[in-house]
Amino acid sequence: MSEKVTVLVAGSWxxxxxxxxxxxxxxxxxxxxSEEQVAEMNQQHTNTKYLPDAVLSTQITATSDLAAAMDGTKAVVIVAPSKAMRQxxxxxxxxxxxxxxCIHATKGFETKTLKRMSTVISEELGCLESDVVVLSGPSHAEEVVKxxxxxxxxxxxxAKAAAAAQSLFMNEDYFRVYTNLDLVGVELAGALKNIIALGAGMVDGLGFGDNAKAxxxxxxxxxxxxxxxxxxxNPLTFSGLAGIGDLxxxxxxxxSRNWRAGYMLGQGKSLDEVMASMNMVVEGIRTTEAARDISLKYNVQMPIAEQLYHVLFEQSDPRTAVETLMGRNPKNEMEVMKLETWQQWHS
Incomplete structure (x- = not known):
């Protein structure tokens, strides 16, 4: 009999x-x-709410009984929205x-505590945070399922946990998996890029062109x-799959839900209108709220996140936000982080 793996929950990813x-x-x-969703997945082998064009393998069984879902499982893959992760x-x-x-594939923060998902998981499950694995990178569910x-x-x-996760997911035909020991960097990259994706969609919605988006x-x-x-x-993590690739x-x-949300904002829709038109979680919205608090906590300038916060939660005009970014004081392009931090990672 093949090994059992349990996935929580049945969203698109x-x-x-x-x-x-x-x-x-x-x-x-x-x-x-949802009992209705469970019945559909078991009987029709589809999940039309989240992946309307996909036909699922008969190897996949759905259940609303968590005890049955976890019985005899080798690994659990948690893909809950960040706001639901603790529950x-x-x-x-x-x-x-x-x-x-224990693997998770959620890109976001717990807004009130500013904690990463691996921290939330370890606190609730009583496991070591160092044993949690995060899966991230450039991956649309709509393309993976095809x-x-x-x-x-x-x-x-x-390293053993990362290698075990790599072995579970590696598929030579279409799903290649790399390992990385920088749990913090991969989680942060996956969460923070959603903010920038929101901004990119907003720039496109405003019609500001390729120069502005680049x-x-x-x-x-x-x-x-x-x-x-x-x-x-590790700053180098942001140049990899979880950083530049996913961005x-x-x-x-x-x-991208984040791009679509930003695009609608750029076209003049309110946040309430944007959220009403989406049937899935837009993690970048909650992450923008968390990032503003993180920038204050760590005394780090995040001007793009700051302006997006004003647009999302203070009803600022998106054009005004872009004008504010363009009008900031002149800077040196290489002022990315403290020099001693860079030297630390390259020593």
Missing amino acids: GTALASVLADNGLQVTVWAR VCSDLKPYYHPDML RLPTTVVVASHN ALLTRGLAEMVRVGSEMGA MVTASSQH
């Missing part, structure tokens, strides 16, 4: 990752709260034991590196 695992010959159980892990705790491989070539990274402070992405990456280095990440795909595709 969770379903796409379940599809990869099923293609790798694993017995996959997906947990969802999902609290529900999971009675069925989790330390021998299980088996289009995709490359991601799995990161953990525990500038925003470049300076946005510098902003990500600056705050990441202050929070203990490119999220900021340039209509598959």
Whole structure:
């Protein structure tokens, strides 16, 4: 009998990752709260709310019974929205034991505490944060479920755990997986790039052209590196799949919820109107709120995140936000982070 892996929850990305695992010959159980969604996945082998064009493997079984979902599982893959992560892990705790491989694929912060997802998971499950694995990188669920070539990274402070996650997900036909020991950097890159993707969509919605978008992405990456280095990440991680790679795909595709939300904002829609038109979580909105508090906590300048905060939560005009960024005092391009931090990572 094939090994069992459990995926929580049945959103678009969770379903796409379940599809990869099923293609790798694993017995996959997906947990969802909705009985209607469970019935559809088991009987029709579809998940039309999140991936309307996808036909799922019969190797995937769905259930709303968390005890049954976790029974006999080798690994748990948690893909809950950031705002629901603590509650999902609290529900999971009675069925989790330390021998299980714990992987998450959520890109965001817990807004009130500013904690990364691996910290939230370790607090709720009682496991070591160093044993948690994060899966991230440039990967639209809509393309993964169609088996289009995709490359991601799995990161953990525990090299054995990262290698085990790599082995679970690696598919030579279409899903290539690299490992990385910089858990902090990969988590931060995955979360922070959503802010820049929102900004990129806004620039496109305003019709400001390729020059403006290229500038925003470049300076946005510098902003990500600056705050990441202050929070203990390796700056080089941001030049990899979780950083530049994910930023490119999220900021340039209509598959991206963050880009679409930003585009609508640029066209003059309010945040309430944007959210009403989306049927899935837009992590960049919550991350922008968290990033503003992070910039204050760590005394790091995040001008793009700051202006997006004003647009999202203070009803500032998007054009005014761009004009403010353009009118900032002259800077040296290489003022990315403290010199001693850069030297530390290159020593």
